[in-house]
Amino acid sequence: MPDALELLKTRRSVSAFLLGDPAPSDADIRQMIEIAARVPDHGKLTPWRFILYRREQGERLSELLMPLYHARFPNAEAQRVEQERGRFSRSPVTIGVISKAATHAKIPEWEQFLSAGASTMNLVLAAHALGFAAQWVSDWCADDVAASALLGAGPGERFVGFVHIGTPKEKPLDRPRPAVDEVLSNWSEAR
Numbered sequence: 001m002p003d004a005l006e007l008l009k010t011r012r013s014v015s016a017f018l019l020g021d022p023a024p025s026d027a028d029i030r031q032m033i034e035i036a037a038r039v040p041d042h043g044k045l046t047p048w049r050f051i052l053y054r055r056e057q058g059e060r061l062s063e064l065l066m067p068l069y070h071a072r073f074p075n076a077e078a079q080r081v082e083q084e085r086g087r088f089s090r091s092p093v094t095i096g097v098i099s100k101a102a103t104h105a106k107i108p109e110w111e112q113f114l115s116a117g118a119s120t121m122n123l124v125l126a127a128h129a130l131g132f133a134a135q136w137v138s139d140w141c142a143d144d145v146a147a148s149a150l151l152g153a154g155p156g157e158r159f160v161g162f163v164h165i166g167t168p169k170e171k172p173l174d175r176p177r178p179a180v181d182e183v184l185s186n187w188s189e190a191r
């Protein structure tokens with residue numbers, strides 16, 4: 001297992017199109033969820049939950065989702081439509097992260113969304129720690145109410161994203177990262 005700092009410094013997303021077998025085992029998936037559920041959560045509300053989609057279910061999901069896709073994007077190019085058909089067959093597994101954020105007497109909804117984001121990030125990191133790669137994708141399904149319902153979101157819930165997980169088919173390239181001095185400043189009263 002890589003050293004924790006090394007792990008955090010080397011994580012990068014890998015496109016779902018480049019994620020293949022081996023797939024995470026059931027035990028791996030349970031471990032990832034355990035880690036995804038260990039995040040800051042103001043009020044201990046557990047304002048998130050997860051749904052697992054296996055590649056074998058991709059075809060059925062496609063049958064259900066494609067009519068919605070066509071209705072929403074009637075002019076989509078053929079290549080894009082073809083890609084869309086394979087949305088849930090791209091990677092061995094996909095885990096949908098659902099925010100259950102709701103009005104609360106003390107905890108702003110915004111903070112509940114942030115906790116779901118932290119949970120998604122932990123999921124991505126857990127995949128990396130177990131030797132897999134992941135991509136956090138939102139795209140149209142995440143903000144389409146009908147698609148979200150088909151994918152398992154209940155009333156008032158919404159997807160924070162879908163995390164595709166698998167083994168990279170090729171060594172992933174990194175992208176430039178912001179330099180520390182670009183994003184860190186010391187507070188000063190003078191502006």
Ligand SMILES: Cc1cc2nc3c(=O)[nH]c(=O)nc-3n(C[C@H](O)[C@H](O)[C@H](O)COP(=O)(O)O)c2cc1C
Pocket residue numbers: 011012013014135136137138139160161175
């Ligand atoms: C909330 C959220 C939604 C995202 N949705 C998409 C998406 O729909 N499609 C996509 O290609 N990347 C999406 N990304 C970006 C990728 O997850 C990833 O961050 C990006 O490819 C850069 O790679 P990196 O994680 O190695 O920096 C999303 C990221 C976040 C935080």
